[in-house]
Amino acid sequence: MSIELDIHRFQYLSIICSILFIFFIIESIRRERITEAYSLLWLFMGGLFLFFSIWREGLNVFSTLIGIAYPPAALFVILIVSIILILIQFSIVITNQSKNVRNLTQEIGILKTLLEEKGQKQ
């Protein structure tokens, strides 16, 4: 007994997964677990998945365009580039955070000392 391979089945699956992914991101923004600014790249990624799930030929067109013989490989290229972009964004966010932490740490240290100085004068 053999099961007939239905390639449409995977298409349906990937459309559903992409929609779930986008829904998950939007829900996270709604619950304020992710700020809009940091979620843009994730939404963009979800949109890209949905786009290529619906328009399967698109992947062929895209891979021919950039000279990849095997279309699924183009999918990996898109994935990896997206992930790298998101990681770079994380580095930027982390840098900003540490700048803020540094400033706050310095301010707290100085304020503590100034407060003590004031207390001693009185």
Next chain:
Amino acid sequence: MKILIVVPAYNESENIVGVIDSLRAVNPEWDIVVINDCSTDNTASLVDSTNKATVISLPCNLGIGGAVQTGFKYAKAKNYDIVVKFDGDGQHISTEINKILTPILSNESDVVIGSRFLEVHDGFKSTFLRLIGIKIFSIVNSFLIHQKITDNTSGFRAYNRRAIDFLHIHYPSFDYPEPEEVILLGKNGFRLKEIFTEMQQRLGGRSSITGLKSIYYMIKVLLAVCIVAIRGKTPHYQRHDS
């Protein structure tokens, strides 16, 4: 002229009291602020017990750059005219401070660097590897700011009000900020001057830069220096000529 001596200190309980006493011995008029960079030993309480210096205790460890910047912010808040950066490990010699203060007081320079290498002497000896590193910094930095600076890693420096105004915002946040600071100041049109000063080997404790770490340090600092050079003049900074 209000003068503030900024002493960054991380776990310097062995040296810090001696450092403060030596500073006081030279000039009791100087205010001393010790930036305790979240030490795990009793550096802060030792400084407090001397009653001769103010302590700023940072709640997180920021590294030398962040600690020194705190000193500049404090100097700015308390309206000091001159800041002298003086290491908490006993490497710098307090009687040499007047040498690096002179060009600041005469308004000849904005920043004065106490240099170990301007003259041949036998006070300070360094490891071979470190001397090579220092030479590389000297070549790179001298090229980038068109001014020969022999001792870029020296932390013994004096700053006037113009430099305080700039550095309390833009001080390099890197772990080892000294070479980067030279480029930053040079590129922003500050008048730098090197003066020969004696320095000592560390009296106690251990240096933070050893072995493999020193190579990492070199690469990191050279990268930072090049980036600062590419960036050129710091944006949003107008030089206030007084």
